[in-house]
Amino acid sequence: MSDLTITALRFGFLLLLWVLIFSIVSAMRRDLMLGRKAAAGAPTARQIRRNPELAEAPPQPVKQQARQLVVVEGPLKGRTVPLAASPILLGRAQEATLVLEDDYASGRHARLFPQGSRWFIEDLGSTNGTYLGDQQLTRALPVEPGVPVRIGKTVIELRP
Amino acid sequence: MSQVSTMPKPRRNVELALLLLALVVGIGANMLVGVDQEKAFDSDFWFQSSLLAIAALAFHAVLRFRAKYADPVILPIAVALNGLGLAMIHRLDPPGGDTGNNQLRWTLLAMAVSIAVVFFLKDHRILRRFTFISLAASALLLIMPLVPGIGAGEILGAQVWIKVGSMTFQPGEVAKITLAIFFAGYLSSNRDLILLAGRKIGPMQFPRFKDMGPMITAWLVSIGVLVFQRDLGSSLLFFGLFIVMIYVATSRISWVVIGVALIIGGGFVAAQVFSHVQQRIYGWLNAFSPDVYENGSRQVIEGLFGMANGGLVGTGLAQGRPDLVPFANSDMIIASLGEELGLIGLFAIVLLYLMFFTRGFRAALGTRDSFGKLLACGLSFAVALQCFVVIGGVTRLIPLTGLTTPFLAAGGSSLLANWIIVGLLLMISHAARGPVDTTPLPPAGTAAATGIDTPTEAVKQA
Numbered sequence: 001m002s003d004l005t006i007t008a009l010r011f012g013f014l015l016l017l018w019v020l021i022f023s024i025v026s027a028m029r030r031d032l033m034l035g036r037k038a039a040a041g042a043p044t045a046r047q048i049r050r051n052p053e054l055a056e057a058p059p060q061p062v063k064q065q066a067r068q069l070v071v072v073e074g075p076l077k078g079r080t081v082p083l084a085a086s087p088i089l090l091g092r093a094q095e096a097t098l099v100l101e102d103d104y105a106s107g108r109h110a111r112l113f114p115q116g117s118r119w120f121i122e123d124l125g126s127t128n129g130t131y132l133g134d135q136q137l138t139r140a141l142p143v144e145p146g147v148p149v150r151i152g153k154t155v156i157e158l159r160p
Numbered sequence: 161m162s163q164v165s166t167m168p169k170p171r172r173n174v175e176l177a178l179l180l181l182a183l184v185v186g187i188g189a190n191m192l193v194g195v196d197q198e199k200a201f202d203s204d205f206w207f208q209s210s211l212l213a214i215a216a217l218a219f220h221a222v223l224r225f226r227a228k229y230a231d232p233v234i235l236p237i238a239v240a241l242n243g244l245g246l247a248m249i250h251r252l253d254p255p256g257g258d259t260g261n262n263q264l265r266w267t268l269l270a271m272a273v274s275i276a277v278v279f280f281l282k283d284h285r286i287l288r289r290f291t292f293i294s295l296a297a298s299a300l301l302l303i304m305p306l307v308p309g310i311g312a313g314e315i316l317g318a319q320v321w322i323k324v325g326s327m328t329f330q331p332g333e334v335a336k337i338t339l340a341i342f343f344a345g346y347l348s349s350n351r352d353l354i355l356l357a358g359r360k361i362g363p364m365q366f367p368r369f370k371d372m373g374p375m376i377t378a379w380l381v382s383i384g385v386l387v388f389q390r391d392l393g394s395s396l397l398f399f400g401l402f403i404v405m406i407y408v409a410t411s412r413i414s415w416v417v418i419g420v421a422l423i424i425g426g427g428f429v430a431a432q433v434f435s436h437v438q439q440r441i442y443g444w445l446n447a448f449s450p451d452v453y454e455n456g457s458r459q460v461i462e463g464l465f466g467m468a469n470g471g472l473v474g475t476g477l478a479q480g481r482p483d484l485v486p487f488a489n490s491d492m493i494i495a496s497l498g499e500e501l502g503l504i505g506l507f508a509i510v511l512l513y514l515m516f517f518t519r520g521f522r523a524a525l526g527t528r529d530s531f532g533k534l535l536a537c538g539l540s541f542a543v544a545l546q547c548f549v550v551i552g553g554v555t556r557l558i559p560l561t562g563l564t565t566p567f568l569a570a571g572g573s574s575l576l577a578n579w580i581i582v583g584l585l586l587m588i589s590h591a592a593r594g595p596v597d598t599t600p601l602p603p604a605g606t607a608a609a610t611g612i613d614t615p616t617e618a619v620k621q622a
Contacts, residue, residue, distance in 0.1 A: 010476035017508040020181050024233050027174050
């Protein structure tokens with residue numbers, strides 16, 4: 001085989017290596033973009049200028065539906081869990097949806113479940129109790145967005 | 161924060177595309193190796209390439225229906241690195257040599273084991289039940305090379321091999337996985353105990369002496385490995401793994417301070433007491449002096465000359481003379497690749513490693529249980545530290561030690577261990593990237609009293 005072909009193959013291979021790397025990087029970048037778009041939510045001014053139909057959707061004064069659960073205090077502070085249609089188990093047990101690393105929480109402490117358009121919280125017989133606002137739960141009660149729910153040292157809130 | 165509001169996407173097609181590209185890299189390298197020996201496209205080449213491709217695609221297929229949310233990048237990176245290693249080992253085989261084919265056999269075995277891990281391990285949290293079994297397994301694996309009869313005795317100054325029939329195996333490679341499982345299980349259950357107690361000295365809170373127990377044990381284990389097996393690299397690897405995992409679990413900088421102090425102290429004493437450590441350090445510092453070159457540093461220096469010969473773009477595959485370096489296909493494979501692919505190619509390889517660890521850490525960030533977090537962190541860090549120790553040793557940044565280059569170097573035990581790590585990381589990333597797993601609850605006793613516990617219905621999103 002001629003020298004020229006071999007040289008071309010040699011550089012071609014180096015190029016190929018970097019093509020692989022840039023494809024991997026771009027695959028990872030798309031992963032990140034996906035998250036950012038979803039998190040940003042509201043369209044930017046520029047997007048509205050381009051497609052005016054995005055601008056409608058006036059702020060809903062009526063009851064906003066809770067879309068996520070946010071830990072506002074305690075060891076897991078800052079953690080968010082998206083609320084889907086299925087119930088959420090809170091507690092220290094590994095099978096819990098939100099595993100609380102909190103010494104004052106029971107293994108299966110409380111349960112958050114959707115009913116109609118609202119979310120309810122129910123204590124599962126925990127040792128230290130569950131508090132909605134400053135009232136200890138004795139039965140399942142509806143949780144409005146923004147009302148703190150305390151489990152041990154952890155405080156969670158529902159957010160729209 | 162943002163990743164939770166994203167819709168989970170399997171992204172298996174992206175993986176397939178990247179995997180095909182990775183196979184082109186691996187097989188292309190193998191082709192270039194033979195291209196000027198006029199044996200580029202013989203039946204051997206096609207046979208080996210198709211085996212590699214079939215194994216990689218089988219792995220992909222298993223991921224499709226077993227772990228469809230797994231990270232799409234990890235598998236292609238591992239395949240690309242393994243393919244490059246295979247090509248280089250094949251290239252360095254002397255006529256009639258069998259190392260290349262042997263490496264291919266081990267690759268297929270390792271990938272099969274990794275596929276089995278993904279297939280049978282439905283949830284990585286199951287491994288937590290084996291916390292103390294893993295500790296026992298690690299101890300057994302580390303002692304095995306020292307047992308007469310099983311141990312293969314001292315090979316190249318280190319006692320780290322065992323003999324099974326005619327094959328040799330390095331159990332220490334697998335021990336890094338079992339140790340990571342033990343540390344993850346132990347720390348995820350005892351984290352609070354270690355965190356709560358302790359007194360404050362200056363700005364740092366130091367743990368109680370009682371809680372230092374496991375730390376001191378880990379230190380003793382690594383010193384033991386150093387003394388009895390004469391293996392500086394593994395000793396560094398195990399200790400580093402433990403410090404990082406305990407730091408990640410407690411986020412206390414004091415552990416790192418204590419750990420580094422112990423390493424420096426232990427290293428200093430080892431350098432005073434053991435002649436082989438002393439020789440290593442002397443040979444590293446004075447590598448270029450002629451008398452050291454003759455008995456000790458020849459390997460590193462030849463490797464450096466090789467890489468210098470390669471320069472920026474390399475001599476081209478099969479065009480250089482990496483075979484002049486002793487152990488060119490195992491310890492020094494980075495130097496061999498550096499010579500033939502040049503700085504540009506070597507940086508590509510280092511970047512592949514870097515992306516591999518970042519994906520491992522990404523899985524650790526995303527997963528919701530502390531055991532999975534610690535395990536993913538520990539495994540990715542073990543691979544990262546191994547790369548640092550090997551590449552640092554070859555480029556004479558630190559003394560050369562006997563660790564293997566993950567995925568590249570000739571050696572079955574290392575391939576097996578690293579492919580198992582790939583399987584575990586894929587499972588953890590599947591848990592991290594998938595939809596939140598809401599386990600159904602058994603009807604609780606309190607439910608009846610509330611009277612509203614009718615079967616839940618889907619919330620209509622407005």
